[in-house]
Amino acid sequence: MQHFTHQLELFPDCSVTLVLFNDVKNAVALRKKAMEGSIDGALINPAMIVDPLQILVATNKAVHLHRIGKMKTRTLNAEIIFNLSPNNNISDALKKFGISDNDSAVLIVLIEDKEKTVNLESIISQVEGQQVSLAELHKITDIAKVKKMYRLTPQEEKIGTLLDGIICRMSTKDIA
Amino acid sequence: MAGGAGEAGACAVSPPPLRGLQLVQQGAEARLYRGQFLGRAAVVKLRFPKRYRHPALEERLSRRRTAQEARSLLRCRRAGISAPVVYFVDYVSNCIYLEDIVESTTVRDYITSVQQSGKDTNNLFLLAEKIGEVLARMHDEDLIHGDLTTSNMLLRPPVEELDLVLIDFGLSFMSGLPEDKGVDLYVLERAFLSTHPNTDTLFEALLKKYSTTSKKSSLVIKKLDEVRLRGRKRSMVG
Numbered sequence: 001m002q003h004f005t006h007q008l009e010l011f012p013d014c015s016v017t018l019v020l021f022n023d024v025k026n027a028v029a030l031r032k033k034a035m036e037g038s039i040d041g042a043l044i045n046p047a048m049i050v051d052p053l054q055i056l057v058a059t060n061k062a063v064h065l066h067r068i069g070k071m072k073t074r075t076l077n078a079e080i081i082f083n084l085s086p087n088n089n090i091s092d093a094l095k096k097f098g099i100s101d102n103d104s105a106v107l108i109v110l111i112e113d114k115e116k117t118v119n120l121e122s123i124i125s126q127v128e129g130q131q132v133s134l135a136e137l138h139k140i141t142d143i144a145k146v147k148k149m150y151r152l153t154p155q156e157e158k159i160g161t162l163l164d165g166i167i168c169r170m171s172t173k174d175i176a
Numbered sequence: 177m178a179g180g181a182g183e184a185g186a187c188a189v190s191p192p193p194l195r196g197l198q199l200v201q202q203g204a205e206a207r208l209y210r211g212q213f214l215g216r217a218a219v220v221k222l223r224f225p226k227r228y229r230h231p232a233l234e235e236r237l238s239r240r241r242t243a244q245e246a247r248s249l250l251r252c253r254r255a256g257i258s259a260p261v262v263y264f265v266d267y268v269s270n271c272i273y274l275e276d277i278v279e280s281t282t283v284r285d286y287i288t289s290v291q292q293s294g295k296d297t298n299n300l301f302l303l304a305e306k307i308g309e310v311l312a313r314m315h316d317e318d319l320i321h322g323d324l325t326t327s328n329m330l331l332r333p334p335v336e337e338l339d340l341v342l343i344d345f346g347l348s349f350m351s352g353l354p355e356d357k358g359v360d361l362y363v364l365e366r367a368f369l370s371t372h373p374n375t376d377t378l379f380e381a382l383l384k385k386y387s388t389t390s391k392k393s394s395l396v397i398k399k400l401d402e403v404r405l406r407g408r409k410r411s412m413v414g
Contacts, residue, residue: 008214009194009195010192010193012193053214053215053216056214057214057263057264060214064264064266068268153255155255155256156253156254156256158256159253159257159258160253160258164253164275165253167261167262168249168250168253169250171246171262171263172246172249172265175243175265
């Protein structure tokens, strides 16, 4: 099954892997494992994601801040989720972009660098659900919810895609 | 961004490690690179430290300009003005990673080539009006570009569609003052007329469209007239 991996250009030792699951039955347990740290990944609600680039932008920024010790949250995984949000409210971000107890789809973001290797099989085996290719993401995305969250203006939609608007907000929210 | 030569032996600021990285331009303020970033064609603007500045001042100034640029780009887009998408801002090295408008042509090059070929000259008037319209909308958002030249305006391919993109907001700021908007237009006027000979009527068309598009234009144009009288080699007698 297709997972998606990208090596971060600015941090060549660091690679990001995205794994998408549908028909997930154990969201509650997964959340717990993520919070305890037995799953070292960011568990994201894929309904809020329109394209893997959205995750890459959030992750790149998170790794950058992590490396200079300037993260806004306490862990790299939380920082990735926080960076997806168009605003600076951490708990709101974790709630809206992280997974909830009754979610049936989960997107897991795994970071691998020289200090940490990722055991993909182990992660996949812990999810009671069907791993699907990232190409299926668009079927899971809730466009209306995404538009509401990011509040793109009508003028903005004329000059670019939804993804463009999302990325702009993510990358400039700290000085907007 | 001035296209002049950069400082001799400019500082050991290493370029970002992007794939296919190429130096596009060395300006007075910053270096521009092209490369692939997160799977997209990107442009990186790296503001390098100026050694002649006091380090504390340098740090603050570079950071402020970087932040202002990013902020202005977002403001433009929110108002429906085409400007590059911001992918990432690095406040440590004062680098902005932006969308690369692939195979674009600067308005400067377009005007020059049309004038040389003599074809489609009517398009120049449409272009002038397009520019006037975009600037009016920008000023109505109280956004001052700060460095309006025909090199800071791009046309996406195909050029004939006149799909205008504004770039280089490094000197931009927010202001509602007609004076600031007037000066913004004056900077463009001087750059325009000196770069492109025999374009007075073209620029007039630009201003006309600006006036009809912007709700606050009359005061701005009035200020523009005043600023013109103040310019270099102008006598302020009487």
